[in-house]
């Protein structure tokens with residue numbers, strides 16, 4: 741089998757990325773196509789995709805920020821994105837249901853963390869549902885507790901991965 745290719749997003753991936761987001765999250769939770777487009781335009785280096793035979797089967801997108809408040813909904817629109825920010829915020833990690841359980845999320849996350857370390861970032865933050873706390877713990881994240889965010893009408897945990905200084 742051909743291994744999926746891990747690469748930064750391109751503008752032409754918008755439709756496929758929006759479709760994957762919609763397939764992986766509840767409607768209230770999924771980022772809109774407009775939001776995805778903003779993320780691609782603002783920081784393509786922080787938006788990784790996994791491609792297999794021309795199809796996007798996984799994606800991870802993020803912003804770099806100075807002092808992000810994860811509960812602020814506008815954060816997700818890249819309004820606080822600053823390429824020099826020491827804190828990276830992951831907004832979405834999604835793998836096509838047909839490809840789950842084969843290490844795709846691991847590939848995306850590990851590459852993202854590796855890059856973050858190379859760039860001398862200080863930490864990576866994200867919001868996740870309680871059920872995914874064990875998943876992120878596998879990658880070294882710790883649970884900072886409940887978030888004030890009510891994104892999509894749900895409750896969220898704040899997860900943090902502290903990165904060693906370079």
Ligand SMILES: CC(C)(COP(=O)(O)OP(=O)(O)OC[C@H]1O[C@@H](n2cnc3c(N)ncnc32)[C@H](O)[C@@H]1OP(=O)(O)O)[C@@H](O)C(=O)NCCC(=O)NCCS
Pocket residue numbers: 764765832833834835836839840841842843844845846847867868869871872874875878
């Ligand atoms: C969560 C998600 C990204 C995992 O993708 P995946 O490609 O199946 O994950 P991987 O195969 O890379 O798994 C990596 C590791 O996490 C473990 N894992 C996977 N899903 C898990 C879960 N729900 N809970 C706990 N551990 C989990 C795997 O067993 C694997 O462990 P190992 O490497 O030690 O064997 C995928 O299920 C998904 O897209 N879900 C819907 C969207 C979503 O909720 N994203 C997270 C947003 S916060």
